[in-house]
Amino acid sequence: MEGKILKAVSDAVEKGIEVAVVTVLEVKGSSPGKEGSMMAVFSDGSIIGTVGGGALEYEIIQESLKAINKNSSCEKSFELTETGNLHMKCGGFIRVYIKIFAKREKLLIMGGGHLGAELYTLGKFLNKYVVIFDDREEFINKERFPKADELIFGKMEETVKNYSIDENSYIIIVTRGHENDKQCLKAILDKKISPKYIGMVGSKGKVISTYKELLSEGYSKEELKEIYSPIGLDISNSEPKEIALGIMAEIIAVKNKKIAIHMKDIRKIDVDNLI
The missing domain is CATH 3.40.50.720 (NAD(P)-binding Rossmann-like Domain)
Structure with a gap:
């Protein structure tokens, strides 16, 4: 499955489609996700692969879409408890890394x-x-x-x-x-x-x-x-x-929002005062 996900990501990037790859880094206690699980989330909301399904996966997809919009990779943690943001009863914890593959210019x-x-x-x-x-x-x-x-x-x-x-x-x-x-x-x-x-x-x-x-x-x-x-x-x-x-x-x-200036003029090294 990982090979299929990576090929889909590669194909998407070549076509100029933004995509996030989610990898489960750590799991504690009871959780629908497993360490090493991988999922690709495309800019249109479609996915390939899974990190456990259900409410947890839905929340991770939403966080991935936010990361795509910001063009910023990030790490996210989720408490799988009734008092956590997902209000789940698993009693576990999961940490994922969301890697963004932006459009080629x-x-x-x-x-x-x-x-x-x-x-x-x-x-x-x-x-x-x-x-x-x-x-x-x-x-x-x-x-x-x-x-x-x-x-x-x-x-x-x-x-x-x-x-x-x-x-x-x-x-x-x-x-x-x-x-x-x-x-x-x-x-x-x-x-x-x-x-x-x-x-x-x-x-x-x-x-x-x-x-x-x-x-x-x-x-x-x-x-x-x-x-x-x-x-x-x-x-x-x-x-x-x-x-x-x-x-x-x-x-x-x-x-890069730069003005074309010689680096030597920016750094302004005073050769006369060098020892």
Whole structure:
């Protein structure tokens, strides 16, 4: 049964489903649960496995769902007495550990060209769930992106409209042209969602031109202020590898709510006064 539970957990995580794994650590006295018992609780409330059933298991499921919502693993203890929170007559005690397996962060790359390919490599290196969008068959196939989690072929502004995007998503718009970039951005803004990051490639002049067009079409200044464009940190030259690294560095800074500052400037080691 443990192997079945672990496989179900692995499959869920790969699909972006949050799950909690409950393991019984300690049992004292009479209890429906046994030490070492395991149960997986999925974000929709479904389960596989058991830690004893009944009121105890129901309470553990509720605590697991709370832990999933908080994205925080935890340890919980339950007194199985009439005066305990479960009002049970077993007279025992049980302690469990709830381990959370959160969604993998999704990296959505709009465009499978040279820059998109470099971003894909860095995304997989950072263990992101990488999705490539493109409307050119030669730029979106398993030979080019062998480890991509999803390859979405078709008109990009249309396919992204139907793609599930949430607050755990990071979107990079690097299509083959200015107009395609704009149309993809419009499609994403029209979804009225709040992903962690939306970045769009382009020079300052092209970005200003795009923003003016979007404002004239009814998009708000507040929406445009949330976009990272021109994209990336100013650390690269014109090589796709370095540009991609600057973009991923910006994404990591956003993810961790950091400002890109040299560590030497944060630590401020006074070399002159070292003995």
